[in-house]
Amino acid sequence: MFVVMKTDCKEEELSAVLGRIKEAGLRGYLSRGAERTVVGVVGVDPVLPDLREMLELMPGVEEVVPITKPYKLSGREFQPKNTVVKVGEVTIGGDELVVMAGPCAAETEEQVMSTARAVKLAGANILRGGAFKPSTSPYHFRGLGEEGLKLLAQAKQETGLPLVTEVLAPQDVELVVRYADILQVGARNMQNFILLDEVGRAGKPVLLKRGMSATIQEWLLAAEYVLAQGNRQVILCERGIRTFETYTRNTMDISAIPIIHRLSHLPVIADPSHGTGKWYLVAPLALAAVAAGADGLMIEVHPTPDYALKDGAQSLTFEHFEQLMGKVAPVAIAIGRRIASIRAVAPPADSTIT
Amino acid sequence: MFVVMKTDCKEEELSAVLGRIKEAGLRGYLSRGAERTVVGVVGVDPVLPDLREMLELMPGVEEVVPITKPYKLSGREFQPKNTVVKVGEVTIGGDELVVMAGPCAAETEEQVMSTARAVKLAGANILRGGAFKPSTSPYHFRGLGEEGLKLLAQAKQETGLPLVTEVLAPQDVELVVRYADILQVGARNMQNFILLDEVGRAGKPVLLKRGMSATIQEWLLAAEYVLAQGNRQVILCERGIRTFETYTRNTMDISAIPIIHRLSHLPVIADPSHGTGKWYLVAPLALAAVAAGADGLMIEVHPTPDYALKDGAQSLTFEHFEQLMGKVAPVAIAIGRRIASIRAVAPPADSTIT
Amino acid sequence: MFVVMKTDCKEEELSAVLGRIKEAGLRGYLSRGAERTVVGVVGVDPVLPDLREMLELMPGVEEVVPITKPYKLSGREFQPKNTVVKVGEVTIGGDELVVMAGPCAAETEEQVMSTARAVKLAGANILRGGAFKPSTSPYHFRGLGEEGLKLLAQAKQETGLPLVTEVLAPQDVELVVRYADILQVGARNMQNFILLDEVGRAGKPVLLKRGMSATIQEWLLAAEYVLAQGNRQVILCERGIRTFETYTRNTMDISAIPIIHRLSHLPVIADPSHGTGKWYLVAPLALAAVAAGADGLMIEVHPTPDYALKDGAQSLTFEHFEQLMGKVAPVAIAIGRRIASIRAVAPPADSTIT
């Protein structure tokens, strides 16, 4: 951390800053330039809560510039090697792409079972589906609760696909953990810190969606909450951010994928269903995410999207999902990855300049 | 709701749309124009969950256009008269401005008591202060918990000021409600629907902050969650939204104040401390909010902001807070309002053109 | 267009609305529902400037809802078949991907010539390079002007690559058109309507970058300016939009690519150099854009990026560019496209489910 002093700062102001740094148990090194005097701060890391803000308020201080990243356990500097999360026989963050697919919400036995069978047949390796649903309006469908979890468990048992499902409240973690293989924390709860603490203690992998206006740094800090509870099995999920563009429900930030891979060892997948909000954009954005290096996809599928109780507009039919899987495989291969459930083919060997 | 058909839609597509509307228990009226055929949908309100999305997916449909607002209880159409929330002798949403002031977080007895005394002396009518604090990083201060609530209760007792304090988790509502006069739901929890249900049932007024990327409509729908539980004592609080501008912590959306007054009967106050993140911007933005019609202010005050454990950069000293109150009073009077605790003065009577 | 009346609108207000519509030479059809009375407006398209706004101001009117898109010539409804722009032997918008590469700005003969040779060798089909550069600060490099155009022309002559270069001001169009094969309009000028008129009249293909806060609709309306001058050779270029995320210079909106393909017949390419602002993000985002269906790429390349006078941080070295081309080819093939200058290879034929 550097404390940049004002051009006209007084000696006593400088002394006060140095005193405050010492008070905080740190050391300050003075560097007097032609333009500016700057104090470098050295010591424990991470620094005291809000010391930065305190220093910024002191007379004579122009600016305080942090140079260390605020997250630790989720950073590549802490762990250079990729985290690979294992769920049954599926690995997330390794060479193989993972595809999580299923209905937005569990509605009926028929809907859940048929969808689970269809996505398995098409090559998905994990079943997604919600029993507790966040809804912008109190008058809309909020999920079947434990009833829904039971339907999803039945589908999991029949297909053998592990289950990822959302938990909305700290008090529900105990219940959901009995059914789920991966606990999902939704975008609206990315900074629900009490919930993060709780899923951190649950001993199951956690899929953490990016908040709709969360910076990448805030997202990693949210992951840090889970990691700090001793749970190292965290999967990040880019699902679009809120921008001024209204054509799409959200704007998928595809660049977040390679950025996460650079800053962190955690796997990152993409959810083009929520990321776009329109079924006809799901395939191109899914391919884009895979090409950019995503470790997997999360896709909403419904037998009859125009009758879905939730998010029908962004759900694929069984047929569209199958087509998507057929398109994903060659792109995965083109960048040197593959989908576990789809037979490996050799990448094109002769792409040479003529 | 209107269903706009594509220019080249087929008769059977049109029939299917009419059929689906009938299936949903509604009536569809056909209107064939030169350019477009449009189906007007008439019936119960609010419409079935996601019927809009379902119709949008049907072949031949170009667009579905809603014409009724999705919120009901929070709307002016439902209740034309302003809601006035009463907390002890303080009213929020009436002619008088309310000023909620105090520390961001309760830290020590000395800090809480001295701040409570100072803000009361300067004219605040409600004490604010946090015992449960959301923190972006797990390594930062997260509040004193019940210990903090006790300190705040002590300050409330001595000064007679009612207390507004944040509740973070559904399971804490029962505890917090024993100390607080107003339950605050923070920006990060605006769409924590389980928490909204819970505070809706708690029987105390609720202060609902706007989420950092929430539209005004989403904010009113969040209020609708509380109202739908039978709790009509909701106060909205604009605290800045996230934009591309990085100079401020958030961008205060002052226009939200008159918009809320137009769309809703609920009172709306402004929090320029979080809205700007910089203490020297608090006063001008507080004055702006009052001039735009805010029903009150929420201001962070600290005896020594540069030693605050939380949000020091945006806290006012006692002296700055007193100066602010001195500036707010004449602006309030200029627009025909006043601060309860500050003696009324006549508005300037002779502002005439020369 | 629909005019939705207020629930409590009076008969004379309704008559006034119908009168105004008639005045404007259009017809209004009345539809009285249980909840609302609505007036459908039928007639010429596009409607009178701002008639929508006028109607919205009339007493008794709740809302005016447009149902036709404001652009015409750039829309798929106007021209269902893809526009294919031809520049020498290169086609843009057909089956083959186009790769435009070169320096951000022309600096020296050595730099321009070596870069042109390197990008050609690696498979680029069009040379990019700026002689007139927009610069946020007046104290930074603003380009070599005609001197730069001459260097670029020399490189074009030697390599045979067509040249795309930016024009900043209407009065420079005449000069730039003598050197360029494609006139580039930059993001900051997307709504410089006088410049759009001028390049529309210049008789050369136009590459129109998306403005940094332009919606897709505004972008198509900007293209409409060029098309309305009789110039149908417009190429769109997604280059990132401004959001709250600060890690990247801009947030690339990859979804804009399939959306443009849906709404418009115009080709769309992607510029991951400006879209990310960081060289190490260029390759993953280039691959993502290709996978999402982009008709081409625009990439900044520099012999020694760390000595570049402009945008060095986002420029690739010759080596990195060559590596990128090697990665793009298989992804292009995987989605059924190819790069003209790179020998076609068969797509993987046996991607089947096991």
Place this chain on the structure above:
Amino acid sequence: MFVVMKTDCKEEELSAVLGRIKEAGLRGYLSRGAERTVVGVVGVDPVLPDLREMLELMPGVEEVVPITKPYKLSGREFQPKNTVVKVGEVTIGGDELVVMAGPCAAETEEQVMSTARAVKLAGANILRGGAFKPSTSPYHFRGLGEEGLKLLAQAKQETGLPLVTEVLAPQDVELVVRYADILQVGARNMQNFILLDEVGRAGKPVLLKRGMSATIQEWLLAAEYVLAQGNRQVILCERGIRTFETYTRNTMDISAIPIIHRLSHLPVIADPSHGTGKWYLVAPLALAAVAAGADGLMIEVHPTPDYALKDGAQSLTFEHFEQLMGKVAPVAIAIGRRIASIRAVAPPADSTIT
């Protein structure tokens, strides 16, 4: 500027960085901490174009942190005293508020003359009105051109109000300068650097609107273009920024007003007409801007907004404008300012605590 080295940087990488800094004619000071080695860069200011980016690309470099602001002439450090722009007898940036009012666009003699008379009567001190109008669609009204300038000149002559009017293109500056007292550069042209150069040379005051996605720093850098041409008469105008909120046309960033006053000596006014896009929000936002310290207002007024060719939805009627002026005056007085044309009244003297 500081160059922060990576934790594992090598000695030769450090030497290379020091070498590069020396090459650029600057001096680098080494500071080795426990965590990090940092190089402070000292020398001329502003630094070489893009040296920051160059250094960021060097091996071993983690980050480069600038500590001086990129603008100079527009900064308070360069000129501590407020710039006061004089236009005839009106001063902008002094104690008195300036009110610029008039039609969005000149349409007819009758419209221009009646509006000019009405706004003068209500207390405006400057006439606004456009003859060259930017329009999102090529099919909408783009202004009357010189014809419009003549109408505005006639109104100026009769009322004695100075005229502010927009110039869209560099080649029009010569024409517009013959009619205008203040040249307006619109939001879409804030980074039209060629136009900024040109108005900088025109010898008339310039009103520079903030771009719709411009940071405050970019806005000051745009002003720097004008100042760098020797023209010190620059007035800034906040007119709303683009955010995710769709209820308003833009989100007015009221905090920009006190921030500009802190960072710069230039006057700043507010345009709540474009800032909100809705006439019924103009008054509350105008009051907010004045309360926050704006040096003036720019307001669109039209005799019959529902017949306006441009921006009717945000225009005030004569009556509403007069009412607005009646509300602005007491707020101005409450914060110690006044409107030149409105008789001064004493501020309320007895706002004391009871």
